[in-house]
Amino acid sequence: MPFEVSDLAELDAPDKEYLWTLNFGPQHPATHTTLRLVLTLDGETVVNAVPHIGYLHSGFEKLGEHLDFNQYVTIVDRMNYISPLHNEISWHHAVEKLLGIELTPRCKYLRTILAELMRIQDHLLNTGTCALDLGGFTAFLYFFRQRELIYDIVETASGQRFHTSYTRVGGVAFDVNNAWVDKVRSFVKGFAAVHDEVHRLLTRNRIFIERVKGIGYLSTEDAINMGVTGPLARASGVLRDLRKDEPYLAYPDLDFKVIASKDGDCYARYLVRMQEMLESIKIIEQCIENIPEGPVNVDAGSKAVIPAKPAVYRSIEGLIQHFEVMMPNRGFPTPKEEIYAATESPNGELGYYIVGDGSPRSYRARTRPPSYIHFATFPHIIKNHQLSDVVAVLGSLNIIAAELDR
Amino acid sequence: MSAEEALKATYPGDELTFSQFRDNRRVVVPAGKLFEILAFLKNEQHFDMLSEITAVDYLEYEGAKDRFGVVYVLVNTKTGERLILKTHVNDPEPLLPSVYSLWKSADWLEREVYDMFGIRFSGHPDLRRILTPDEFTAYPLRKDYPLKGRGERHNFPVITRAES
Numbered sequence: 001m002p003f004e005v006s007d008l009a010e011l012d013a014p015d016k017e018y019l020w021t022l023n024f025g026p027q028h029p030a031t032h033t034t035l036r037l038v039l040t041l042d043g044e045t046v047v048n049a050v051p052h053i054g055y056l057h058s059g060f061e062k063l064g065e066h067l068d069f070n071q072y073v074t075i076v077d078r079m080n081y082i083s084p085l086h087n088e089i090s091w092h093h094a095v096e097k098l099l100g101i102e103l104t105p106r107c108k109y110l111r112t113i114l115a116e117l118m119r120i121q122d123h124l125l126n127t128g129t130c131a132l133d134l135g136g137f138t139a140f141l142y143f144f145r146q147r148e149l150i151y152d153i154v155e156t157a158s159g160q161r162f163h164t165s166y167t168r169v170g171g172v173a174f175d176v177n178n179a180w181v182d183k184v185r186s187f188v189k190g191f192a193a194v195h196d197e198v199h200r201l202l203t204r205n206r207i208f209i210e211r212v213k214g215i216g217y218l219s220t221e222d223a224i225n226m227g228v229t230g231p232l233a234r235a236s237g238v239l240r241d242l243r244k245d246e247p248y249l250a251y252p253d254l255d256f257k258v259i260a261s262k263d264g265d266c267y268a269r270y271l272v273r274m275q276e277m278l279e280s281i282k283i284i285e286q287c288i289e290n291i292p293e294g295p296v297n298v299d300a301g302s303k304a305v306i307p308a309k310p311a312v313y314r315s316i317e318g319l320i321q322h323f324e325v326m327m328p329n330r331g332f333p334t335p336k337e338e339i340y341a342a343t344e345s346p347n348g349e350l351g352y353y354i355v356g357d358g359s360p361r362s363y364r365a366r367t368r369p370p371s372y373i374h375f376a377t378f379p380h381i382i383k384n385h386q387l388s389d390v391v392a393v394l395g396s397l398n399i400i401a402a403e404l405d406r
Numbered sequence: 407m408s409a410e411e412a413l414k415a416t417y418p419g420d421e422l423t424f425s426q427f428r429d430n431r432r433v434v435v436p437a438g439k440l441f442e443i444l445a446f447l448k449n450e451q452h453f454d455m456l457s458e459i460t461a462v463d464y465l466e467y468e469g470a471k472d473r474f475g476v477v478y479v480l481v482n483t484k485t486g487e488r489l490i491l492k493t494h495v496n497d498p499e500p501l502l503p504s505v506y507s508l509w510k511s512a513d514w515l516e517r518e519v520y521d522m523f524g525i526r527f528s529g530h531p532d533l534r535r536i537l538t539p540d541e542f543t544a545y546p547l548r549k550d551y552p553l554k555g556r557g558e559r560h561n562f563p564v565i566t567r568a569e570s
Contacts, residue, residue, distance in 0.1 A: 057537040061522075062547060097428050224454050224483055227511030238483060245486035246429070336468070337427050340458070340479055340490055353460050353477060357467055366460040368479075376514040405537055 019047060024390060026055060031394065032129060033401035037378075044387045049379045056405040064365030068331055069095045070306065072365065073165045079367065079403045081162075082125050083118035085154060086345050088167040093248060094341035094352035095169055095362075099304060099334060103249075105292040107171045112250040113184065113287045114157070114166070115343075116280040120191075121150045122346030122398070123231075123273040130270065130395030131202055134211045139198045146194055149187050156180045169332075170305040171297030184288050188281055195277060203271070212266035216381045216393040219264060226380070227373045230348025232397065235272045236264035242344035253290075256283050266396040304332040331360025340368075347371055347398055369403040409451045409489055416446060432490045440493050441503040444478065448508050453480035453489060456509035459516060461523045465549040473497050474525055478505075495525060504530035522547040 022039045025031035034055040040048040060079060064072050069092075076091045077084035089111050096103065103111075128143035151161045157176050158166040166173050202208050218228065223236040233240060241258040243251045259275040261268040297305050306325050311318030324330045334356040342351030348370030355364040374397050382393055407415075410424050413433065422443075423434040435443050447453045458479035464470035472494035480489045495502055504527035505512045516527045517536040524545035527533060535542060541563060544551055 054537040054539070059546060062551075062553070066553065100428070222510075225510050227455055227457055227509065227515075229457070240481075240483055240486070246488075338432075338462075338477075339428060339430055340477075340488075342457075349457060351458060351479070353458070353479075355462050355467075363467060364462045366462075368458045368460075372514060372518075373511055376511065380510075 018042070022387075031399075033399075035394075035399060035401055035404075037390070039387070039390070041387065046382050046385050046387060046390065049382050049390075051375055051378055053375070053401075053404050056401050058405070060406040061365055061367065064362055066361065068328075068360045069169050069362065070325070072362075073167060074163070076367070077163045077165060079369070079406060080345070080347075080400050081402055082398075082400055083122040083346050084162060085114050085158075085164050085166060086118040086122075086343075087350065088165065089115050089118075089249075090343040090345060090350045091352055092167045092169060093343050094339065094354055097341045098337065098339045098354050098356055099169065099332070101170050101298055101304060103171065104295055104298055105250075106175075106294045107296045107298075108250045109287050109291045110172060110176060110296060111167070112254075113284050113291075114154070115249065116283045116287075117150050117153060117184075119280045119346040120277050121147055123277050124150075126395070126398045127198070127202075127270060127273055130212075130266075130392070131208065133391045133395050134208060136202060136205070136208060139201050142194055142198050142201075146187075146191060149190075153180065153183050153187060156183055168297070168306055171295075174308075175296045181288060181291070184284065188284055188288070191281055192278070195274070199274065203274070209267065211388075211392050212270060212396070215266045215385060215389050216396060217265050218377065218381050220262075222377075222380065223264070226377045228348070228377060229373070230344070230346070230370055231259075231272045231276060232269060232348065232374055234258065234260040235268040237262045242342060242349060246342070248343060250287060254283050254286050266392050269396040334358060334360060342368065345370060347400065347403075348374070367403075367406055369400075369406060371398070371400045371403045375399050375404055409447065409453070409487075412451055413443065413446070416450075417443065430490055431488065432492065434492045434494075437493045437495055437502060441505065444480075444491065444505050445508060447480060447489065447491075451482070452484055453482050455481040455483050456505065456511050456515075457481045457488075459505075459512060459519055461519045461525055461547075463523060463547065463549045474500055474523060476502060476519065476525060500525040502527055504528060504533075506530055521545070524548065 019040050019042055022041055024037040024039050026034040026036045036052040038050045038052065039046050060075050063075050073088050073091060076087040080087050124143040124147050128140035132140040154164060155161045157180055158164040218236045220237040223233045223238050237260060239258060239260050244258055256279045259272050259279060261272055307318040307321050312322045325332065336356060336358050338355045340351055340353045342349045350370055351368035353366040354362045357363040382390060413422060420439055421436055425432050456478065460477050462475045464473060464475060473496045476493050476495065478491040480491060502525060504516055514536060516530055517533060519525050520527065520533055521535045521537050522545060
């Protein structure tokens with residue numbers, strides 16, 4: 001794609017001959033996926049940045065119009081390859097709102113634990129790679145080891161480490177056992193020590209602070225005006241958290257704080273993420289001790305739920321219901337309505353706009369991706385910074401290319 | 407006074423349709439009044455965040471009168487309430503006013519709607535394709551777009567080694 005003259009319209013320099021253009025990415029190691037940034041440089045100062053996206057555009061929303069509500073789970077978890085399970089929870093949250101399904105208490109708690117584990121997992125990788133890009137390899141290794149433990153927990157629950165496809169309309173694929181509960185307990189117990197270690201490695205580290213403090217400043221007004229959500233917005237002083245503002249799952253029962261800062265720079269975002277991990281640990285602790293007994297799926301009589309495998313193999317009712325849900329021309333009835341529902345994903349507000357047309361497929365399945373909105377702020381916050389700051393700002397924005405492009 | 411009541415009081419003669427489904431509060435407005443109403447909601451009702459713009463192609467939807475619906479999700483960051491605003495546009499030249507001057511988040515969101523549905527936004531500073539290549543001519547999320555992209559990929563220009 002040629003560099004366009006219109007991109008330079010904002011520059012007021014009389015003679016632009018001395019400015020030069022640098023392609024940052026798609027293969028730069030700090031652009032962890034395929035991102036391309038066209039930077040206009042004055043010496044080492046970034047005068048303008050034009051992000052070019054679309055490398056991973058795979059038509060996920062179009063696919064959503066051709067797969068039913070249970071099948072589309074396999075696609076949504078590929079949108080965010082850092083915390084895939086959260087996307088599934090988010091998608092089915094929206095679908096259940098459309099269908100008017102109220103989950104069982106056990107399922108609510110189970111999903112809350114998994115959502116918070118995903119939040120920790122996302123923040124672990126983000127802070128880890130941010131440190132890695134700025135020269136701190138040890139923190140990355142320590143945190144990646146913790147991610148491995150979360151993979152293990154997720155594998156025990158769902159049988160998959162990564163693209164789990166664990167949630168279903170009205171519940172989850174199968175219940176968890178006591179071994180899983182023990183694994184979560186031991187993870188929660190051991191996490192604080194590692195967190196503290198990384199805290200000591202980075203938070204007061206001269207080199208790290210010099211690279212991130214005062215870099216990539218985003219004011220409160222700009223954050224609101226640009227639609228920024230999640231840890232980024234909270235680091236800029238926007239006190240908005242969907243877990244508190246629009247409570248869903250088990251969050252109304254739980255006691256936790258919303259972490260925010262006023263500074264609005266990369267350092268504040270790092271601190272907000274670090275602190276949020278500890279809050280998530282607090283939430284998981286509360287959930288795992290109070291997880292209610294009972295079924296994980298809503299009543300099978302509601303016709304929306306895939307029955308458990310033993311019921312399919314051994315009873316005619318189960319077999320019929322399985323057939324009804326699975327066959328392409330059958331499925332459960334849906335209202336001819338439209339709904340927008342969002343959850344607080346690790347990155348921010350992850351919303352789905354679903355249009356139902358009476359069939360078991362969504363007529364339109366739109367994702368509101370937080371990364372997409374956040375990356376649009378990049379040209380604004382990188383201006384007048386050094387070239388090396390691009391890496392720090394990219395790391396603090398936590399750009400997920402698959403979510404960006406869908 | 408809620409946002410709906412304020413809208414009713416300010417625009418009494420216009421055809422605003424209010425509805426609610428689950429916790430979604432929705433209002434359908436005519437396309438001609440869209441910018442005015444959005445500006446009113448932002449400036450007078452404190453809906454300071456535009457969280458989402460998306461579109462729906464109602465081509466095959468049962469009982470639909472208009473081709474496209476464009477949806478705006480507004481958030482009031484003080485109270486945390488949401489309002490979903492919808493308007494309809496039609497072929498052959500679907501055009502809406504850009505709200506970039508009100509919310510900067512409209513920049514990429516409007517570009518995506520343009521890229522995927524071909525709905526233009528007048529007054530947008532830089533309305534280019536964002537997810538698909540520049541030489542792409544179709545609008546993939548329209549309902550009449552073939553699922554396998556037949557007839558599209560064949561039209562891509564061939565770049566020879568000498569030209570590249």
